[in-house]
Amino acid sequence: MNAQSADNDALAVPSGARALLTVEHLTMRFGGLLAVDDISFAAGDAEITAIIGPNGAGKTTVFNCLTGFYKPSEGRLSLRHDSESGQQPLFYLERMDDYRIADAARVARTFQNIRLFPTMSVLENLMVAQHHALLRASGFTLLGLFGSRRYRRAEKDAIERARYWLDRVQLTEQANISAGSLPYGAQRRLEIARAMCTEPVLLCLDEPAAGLNPRESAELNQLLLRIKEEQEIGILLIEHDMSVVMEISDHIAVLDYGRKISDGTAEFVRNDPAVIRAYLGEEDEEQEEKGEQGREQERPEQEQSESNRP
């Protein structure tokens, strides 16, 4: 596949949906290392777009560029809000600071190695996610100090939103305990709930199923599908777990060594010889090996968080 044709494919979403995020010629260099090499793709609105690829393919780096943690060496990342939802509908993410991307462009993300606020309570984690609305309501703290009615109302709303998402990820019972004391799977769900509390238009999930058992994984599928349908937001998903990816993705982009090697529907990618060669393995053997590796890496993390439990 030459660059030209990849380009033309890239700017359309396979299902024909409106493109929420358009990534064009994204390149990220770390010194001499080309971690992401001229990648272009589009992610549709109200669709789940999966980014898959072997370890070190550059998936997380794409996320970090999208969310402003890295400044891309080259390329354009444009995010187009629904025309009715904002006054400023088009954002060029590569020009924005990370916190502005979350706040103004409304891109939320989770992290491959979970990043919660561990000593704060589960509910507080969700309140921090609603920082901006609350800060404004508290008159940048001045009114809040004197217990203004407006702030109390805003706080109540924020708690209600937090409660809604806690219900959705089945963490309502644990709302008042510290986030760090939750078991691993619950921490992953909490991180998703926290991202959703920012009311994003694009939700980026970095390996949300890592370290989950099959039942939890299935629940995650349901959760993501319902978020997509009910909130009508785009979801960008990095995942090694093929049972998750193949089942819920509307669109899959495959990376290998920083380049995009395939892009299309699950059906298309599954049968794409380039993908089979590079990623799914010649035969079953290699895939098995890959799966083993993935699990091996996750296990220590999981054990650690389990042993943290009192």
Add this chain to the structure above:
Amino acid sequence: MGTDGKTPEPPSANPGQSKGQQASDREGALPAADLLQGRLSARQMRDLVKESAFAGLIAFGIFVFISGVRIVDQPGGLGLEYHWSRLVLYVGIVCVGRFLWGLRVRLRRPDHVPQWKAILGRTTARAPQVAKILAGFALVFALLLPLMPFASRYLVDTATTILIYIMLAWGLNIVVGLAGLLDLGYVAFYAVGSYSYALLAYYYDFSFWMCLPLAGLFAASFGVILGFPVLRLRGDYLAIVTLGFGEIIRVVLLNWTELTRGPDGIDSIPRPTFFGLPFTRRPAEGADSFHTFFGLDYSSMQRIIFLYYLILVLALITNLFILRVRKLPLGRAWEALREDEVACRSLGINPTNTKLSAFAIGAMFGGFAGAFFATKQAFVSPESFTFIESAIILAIVVLGGMGSQIGVVVAAVLLIGAFEFLRSLEQYRMEALGAAMVVVMIWRPRGLLAHREPTVLLHHDRALDLGEAIEENDS
């Protein structure tokens, strides 16, 4: 804390002797000979002696120049004075102490929980209740203190000093405890506050009440000035830069003689008035002073007590502010920033503004306390703002438990109180402080009363929630 009757056999114990040992176990105390023969193998014994000797060697290295050899001023130049007996004593204490400690560790049952740990565990579990009761008690005591029969001038004065430190520690707690930014130069803001008032009063005859907000404002601006260059720094790097900042302020105050009068300091800073009523014995012609207005006899205690209540109010305002701000988005953002800055960014929190606000607000309270200090002493000089002050304030925060309000009070009372108490033992003060810090950090590594209560709770009972909503609307 010696071995009790239940001490088990170490695996290496000689089985032939275990019977006799058990017999002696039942009697309670263990004869030393028994300990040394039956319970420790020769190898363990050798290790123990080796460890003690090594500890002794280190102690020798430390104490030889501190206590063993002293430089003294003699006629005809400097000379050396030797205190070998003292050196031997110190090294001996360390050796024996290390030996006994090692013995105890080796004889301990693996699953044995020492009594002090069990007690500590229990108090930790009850920390929130303990803190609440303590806070209530402390508040009532603080309010009534000057009215107590035993409240001498010295006592109220000391209590005022303690309250200054409490206020400073609470202010620093915003930066260190909440926002997690290690600041070793906090005294700089205290100095800025003090000198703001001193200079404005000296050059422009501003009154205390006018200068108090200005001092806070100036200190806050210096907080922002310090904040900008250190935004990207964390942990130890931040600590070093803030330390440097503190020294810069002090050195500038010391050397800018035209403005600050340098090491001479500024004296006869006006005292605060009570709503315009000064605390002078003889008021100006036609004016009232505090005692004439209220028809009291003149007593210098009136001013002391007024200053005490003034700092009490200032400190309580600081405390109230922190209690409230923790429940506001700004306070939560500070804490979130302390926990994970990257996650904060991903949630749209501007780390620059959040950090600067922590620096500025922390500095502001330092500035208020500084203005109070200037008016209490009626004299400021750069000597009051050395690094050791920053260290003491930080020690109070760390000892009390980062982020714990009442812990700070306990730590300030203990530390500053101990300083006063140990005043007669001038040369051992710092040693005692160091030892106390080490002990507390071993026993309670997170501080005396470290405990974090969530700032917002989810009430599972929706009916209760509704009731609260009604109540809130009524009020």
